[in-house]
Amino acid sequence: MDRLVCYDCGETYAAGDAARCACGEPLWFETDAAAFSWPDASEGGGVRLGRDSLWRYESALPAAEPGGLAAAAGGTPLFRAPSIEPPDGPRIHLKVEGTNPTGSFKDRGTAVGMSRLDGPVGTVSHGNMALSVAAHAAAAGREAAILVAEDTPDSRLAMIAQHDPHLFRVRGEYGRLYRDTLGADLGVAFLNSDAPLRVAGQKTVAYEICEAFAPDAPDAIVLPVSSGGQASGVWKALRKLKAAGLLSTLPRIYLAQAARCDPIARAFRRGKSRVESVDGEPTAAVSINNGDPPSGNRALAAARATDGAVASVSEDAMLAERERLAADAGVSVEPSCAVATAAVRDLAAAGEFDAADDVAVILTGSGYKYGPSGVDSRSVREIDRADVPGAVREIAP
Structure with missing residues (x-):
């Protein structure tokens, strides 16, 4: 049975229960x-x-x-x-x-995530990860929420937008979006960086x-x-x-x-x-x-x-x-x-x-x-x- 483990303190969680340990460090599958x-x-x-x-x-x-x-x-x-x-x-x-x-290593993580998750997916990225999630969601007939920084160049937006995701240019402190979406009950499973x-x-x-x-x-x-x-x-x-x-x-x-x-x-x-x-x-x-x-x-x-x-x-x-x-x-x-x-x-x-x-x-x-x-x-x-x-x-x- 899959379980999640903290590399640092060794605490174990059931799959899906958390993305980060109570000690603050990220979890990985064991x-x-x-x-x-x-x-x-x-x-x-x-x-x-x-x-x-x-x-x-x-x-x-x-x-x-x-x-x-x-x-x-x-x-x-x-x-x-x-x-x-x-x-x-x-x-x-x-x-x-x-x-x-889609031209980057991000497809590896997106492929596994999409294969395990149901329903809409999302990510916080203005680059390779955004493009990967948008493309894989399109291929699977799934909705995707892509959150990008407000200064993301139009050329990058065009690459992501061709896959028809829900593309949001977010004003404010972009760096905090990772934590804002981590474990939040938004109805969308976020495949963020780690x-x-x-x-x-x-x-x-x-x-x-x-x-x-x-x-x-x-x-x-x-x-x-x-x-x-x-x-x-x-x-x-x-x-x-x-x-x-x-x-x-x-x-x-x-x-x-x-x-x-x-x-x-x-x-x-x-x-x-x-x-x-x-x-x-x-x-x-x-x-x-x-x-x-x-x-x-x-x-x-x-x-x-x-x-x-x-x-x-x-x-x-x-x-x-x-x-x-x-x-x-x-x-x-x-x-x-x-x-x-x-x-x-x-x-x-x-x-x-x-x-x-x-x-x-x-x-x-x-x-x-x-x-x-x-x-x-x-x-x-x-x-x-x-x-x-x-x-x-x-x-x-």
């Missing part, structure tokens, strides 16, 4: 670790969409495989990218979450990474962090794999934040066990610009428990890394994702990694949704049709 094993590649026979998605780990999830869009979440590519590896290593393996149905069902779905990215390396494991997993929900899911998955005997040691978890808004990194640097809220500055890493992360303490604990770290990345380094990923690895990501590979570069320079290390980097969202509004004129050559042969020959060796 399932039987002893019953988990890597799925048989031949399981089920024939072609089943869910077998190449997160639903291959259905036995470890608090929901059953659905049909439709939710069945397509997960199963994202993982490949080594030597062209962006720093001198003397480590080996970098990119987990490209932008290939999920809801237990969302964390349960998002942990599957770590299952996919570790299964790809099995019977070995990567030395480290690096990912951006905002609310702390994704970091929590990765930590939960690694703990389960260790308990099931599928990992001998846990990969180190490294989290990356933009230096202009880095409350978790700040707590790590200061040796604190609790994250204090900060007033973040504007940053291109909009998706992780979270000065008061609801699962910040749990994310911090994940890094510490696995001998990892939390890094801050400068704005210049982040934007340069985004360009490097596109030009050298062929992967377009949001600035919020680029902090992860930029952090690998900084950590390697600081001696955290060496040439023998395998580091899996989770690129959480696609840059094709949030690309620049214009193109640098220097990158485009205007030519006549008659000049095409000569211009093309110029690039040949």
Whole structure:
């Protein structure tokens, strides 16, 4: 039977009774670790969409495989990218979450949440999570309430609105909406950033990474962090794999934040066990610009428990890394994702990694949704049709 457990104090709750413990920390689902094993590649026979998605780990999830869009979440590519590896290593393996149905890792949590919940759903988000919930609700024929900040750009609103949710631009202190909707009797189930069902779905990215390396494991997993929900899911998955005997040691978890808004990194640097809220500055890493992360303490604990770290990345380094990923690895990501590979570069320079290390980097969202509004004129050559042969020959060796 599913139950919810507090990672910090160990208090247990029945599923659905709460999202946060009485101690104030977030809860996550606990399932039987002893019953988990890597799925048989031949399981089920024939072609089943869910077998190449997160639903291959259905036995470890608090929901059953659905049909439709939710069945397509997960199963994202993982490949080594030597062209962006720093001198003397480590080996970098990119987990490209932008290939999920709506272009981000948020589809994992939304898929599991939608499969477990009935009736209308909602979320507090002005980015990837809003788009994911709106799309999955549309696919399931469900009503969706999407609460966005009043300064959300029209371009983002247009992306979300195409799925016809109930879209609310909220005036006032947007940061408090998470708590306003947490457990409130509104007739709508809110799948916010670190809801237990969302964390349960998002942990599957770590299952996919570790299964790809099995019977070995990567030395480290690096990912951006905002609310702390994704970091929590990765930590939960690694703990389960260790308990099931599928990992001998846990990969180190490294989290990356933009230096202009880095409350978790700040707590790590200061040796604190609790994250204090900060007033973040504007940053291109909009998706992780979270000065008061609801699962910040749990994310911090994940890094510490696995001998990892939390890094801050400068704005210049982040934007340069985004360009490097596109030009050298062929992967377009949001600035919020680029902090992860930029952090690998900084950590390697600081001696955290060496040439023998395998580091899996989770690129959480696609840059094709949030690309620049214009193109640098220097990158485009205007030519006549008659000049095409000569211009093309110029690039040949």
